[in-house]
Amino acid sequence: MEEGGMSAVPKTKTPSPVTPLSPTMMKDVKALVSLYSNYFWNRLLSFFPNPNSNFRTKISSFYHSSTTSTTRGSSKRRRRTTCLPLPLPPASSPDSPSSLLTVEASKIRNVLEDVMECVFLNLHYIQKNLQFWQSRAEGSNAQKVYFMVCERGPNAFVNGVIQLMRDSLAEHTGMQRMSCSASSYMSERIIVLTNLRYFLAAFLAQVYTETDRVGEDLVKEPEKSVPSLLVTVNDLFLKLEASIGHFHAMRQGDSSVDGSYSFPLMFEKLPEVNQEGSQWTECETTDAINLICQNLHKLDSYLSTLVTKHRKPKKMTLYWMHYTGGVVGISLCSLWLLRHSRLMGSSDIDNWISEAKDSTLSFWNDHVEQPLLSIRNELFETFRKRQKGVMEREEVQFTADSLHRMLLAFSEQTKGHKLPQNASDQEMLEIVMGRYEKEVMHPIQNLVGGELVRSLLIQVQKLKLDIETAMLELDQILRANEINFAILAALPAFALSLILLMLVRAWLKQDTRAEGRGRVARIQRRLLVVEIERGIMQIQTCRDQGLENDAECMFGLVLYSLDRLYCAVERHAKATGEWMCLRQDIYDLAKPGLETANKLRITSRMERVYDCLLPSPKRQ
Numbered sequence: 001m002e003e004g005g006m007s008a009v010p011k012t013k014t015p016s017p018v019t020p021l022s023p024t025m026m027k028d029v030k031a032l033v034s035l036y037s038n039y040f041w042n043r044l045l046s047f048f049p050n051p052n053s054n055f056r057t058k059i060s061s062f063y064h065s066s067t068t069s070t071t072r073g074s075s076k077r078r079r080r081t082t083c084l085p086l087p088l089p090p091a092s093s094p095d096s097p098s099s100l101l102t103v104e105a106s107k108i109r110n111v112l113e114d115v116m117e118c119v120f121l122n123l124h125y126i127q128k129n130l131q132f133w134q135s136r137a138e139g140s141n142a143q144k145v146y147f148m149v150c151e152r153g154p155n156a157f158v159n160g161v162i163q164l165m166r167d168s169l170a171e172h173t174g175m176q177r178m179s180c181s182a183s184s185y186m187s188e189r190i191i192v193l194t195n196l197r198y199f200l201a202a203f204l205a206q207v208y209t210e211t212d213r214v215g216e217d218l219v220k221e222p223e224k225s226v227p228s229l230l231v232t233v234n235d236l237f238l239k240l241e242a243s244i245g246h247f248h249a250m251r252q253g254d255s256s257v258d259g260s261y262s263f264p265l266m267f268e269k270l271p272e273v274n275q276e277g278s279q280w281t282e283c284e285t286t287d288a289i290n291l292i293c294q295n296l297h298k299l300d301s302y303l304s305t306l307v308t309k310h311r312k313p314k315k316m317t318l319y320w321m322h323y324t325g326g327v328v329g330i331s332l333c334s335l336w337l338l339r340h341s342r343l344m345g346s347s348d349i350d351n352w353i354s355e356a357k358d359s360t361l362s363f364w365n366d367h368v369e370q371p372l373l374s375i376r377n378e379l380f381e382t383f384r385k386r387q388k389g390v391m392e393r394e395e396v397q398f399t400a401d402s403l404h405r406m407l408l409a410f411s412e413q414t415k416g417h418k419l420p421q422n423a424s425d426q427e428m429l430e431i432v433m434g435r436y437e438k439e440v441m442h443p444i445q446n447l448v449g450g451e452l453v454r455s456l457l458i459q460v461q462k463l464k465l466d467i468e469t470a471m472l473e474l475d476q477i478l479r480a481n482e483i484n485f486a487i488l489a490a491l492p493a494f495a496l497s498l499i500l501l502m503l504v505r506a507w508l509k510q511d512t513r514a515e516g517r518g519r520v521a522r523i524q525r526r527l528l529v530v531e532i533e534r535g536i537m538q539i540q541t542c543r544d545q546g547l548e549n550d551a552e553c554m555f556g557l558v559l560y561s562l563d564r565l566y567c568a569v570e571r572h573a574k575a576t577g578e579w580m581c582l583r584q585d586i587y588d589l590a591k592p593g594l595e596t597a598n599k600l601r602i603t604s605r606m607e608r609v610y611d612c613l614l615p616s617p618k619r620q
Contacts, residue, residue: 083117084563084590087212089219105222107289108229111296112211115233118296119204122303123197123560130193132312137186144182145175151318189310195247196303201556202549203240207233208559209592227280230288234270237295241267267295363493371490396468400425403461407432410458414451432458514568519616521568526613528565532558532589533603540596555592562590572612582610 086109136147149160160178167174210232217225268291280288316323340348407428412419414435419428436455514524535558542551566586573579585602588594606613 083113083120084559084566084586086112086116086215087208087587087590087592088215105218105226107285108218108226111289111292112207112233114293115207115296116204118300119200119207120560120563122300122307123200123204123556124564126193126197126200126303126307127560129307129311130190130197133186133189133193137183137190141175141179144186145178148178148182148185150321152313153317153320157321192251192310193307196244196307197557198553199240199243199247200303201554201560202243202552203236203556204559205552205556205592206236206239208556208590210236212592226285227288230285230292231270233292234267234288234295237267237292237299238269240299267298367490367493371486371493374486374489393472396465396472399461399465399468403458403465404428406458406461410435410451410454429462514564517572522612522614522616525565525568526607526615528561528568529603529607529613531561532565533600535561536589536596536599536603559590562586569610569612573610576611578610578612582606582612 088109136144139147145164149157149164152160164174164178167177171177210229214225214229218229270288270291312318337349338344340346342350404425407425408419408423411423411428411431414431432455435451436459439451439455514521514528535554539551539554539558542548542554566583569582570579573582585606588602589599608614
């Protein structure tokens, strides 16, 4: 019994000691932890740019981001979707399969594309700021003073006003001194940006010319051409550094500058590793490409820092007075609304909202809904109205028949003989009126025993017929103009809708850039062709005068204009089917060895033939 009783009681399990993991299990756990940690780490790194990725990706993210005030301020430099391709053979162009290129040739092509894109973007950034300072420098003295005082921020406004008042009270030359200070301020920035543009344009022309020179060999004999091209590009970087360093030395020697011209640009020199040999190892080629990428990154960082010191003021700084006035106005309006709101115990806003709602509904009903319903009824209920008109015409005909019978009976009784059935109502009515005139001579007598009452009743019937006929004609006129009346009622709503549509269209179609579709964009694209044509002629002029350095700079600026034109016309030319021919013309204009006369013929043909470069139809 005890055993049975004990068996009925549930047994409590005592915790067993934890057994240590075997080495095999420990390895499995570590592998699992390592797997998941690597997975999460890779997911985290995917949000950041890969340091080993192509330099173009770095440039793209660098230009898209808004940097700090020590580098670029708050300026945003966008990366272009396309840029002028390299002057390589068709087999190695971006639009054709690159199966003929080796790995080394593909790498150097990517590096050269990165160099060109970086230079194009920096030239674009420099050009925008340079155009701003040049436009300000061409202004009058009053405009320069206004810029120095009112378009450089609140601090410059306070300091400028104090300086103007101090100079005016002391020497009465406050405006003149402020104008001279503004001219010096703008001139300094124009000089720096102009020289940077000169150096970059010359560097771009040299890289492009060298690529054009070795383009064929890069496809046919990449083992020999790649090392020499890398050495040449590295030498061009060192030459650019020397030019910029000489410019900084000259600026530091000038006592009028502010002394903020540091020169941190130090490019890495390509190591002397088998440069005279006919072939490099893969490791040496990779190191050379990485060194050029490092130099390119240094150049971009240096230019962004230097140009930021001489960039145009930000939009917020330029229009700070307008924004301040807007903020003050919005604040006063907010206070006024708060005063008339429920928070202050006023029901004015609710009443205004109710009145505005009622007015809107009334306008909608009177000028939108009802006119549209009238037009719909007129268009889709024509058959029903036609039946109604037939019935009304039958009623008028019935009245006319009744009058005809009354006239016929009265005329036969008056004349004493039967009239023909085709007798007109007008003839019988003359008989009635003649009898009426005789009866009116003795109205009292004829009112009782004559035909006066009967003739009066016939005239009443005639009057009824005339009224019904007139009403029928008027009703027909009104029905014929129902659509016109409905359209007139809907004209205010139609005009309001048209104005709103024009405003929305103008807002959406902001074609201030050359990539747009409107007239302004066409003008800008034609101006780009004019700049290219002028640059080609200046290149020839510099060559004739023996100014090879200036000719290289002008060729680089022409390449920059061709890049802008390439980006502006690609989408439009593809839509019209003329992209293949236009792209080939742009390639030909970028060829360093093509004669000037042939290039001028190409620019003349481009302005006359291609649809995206023709004048706007409204201007013809």
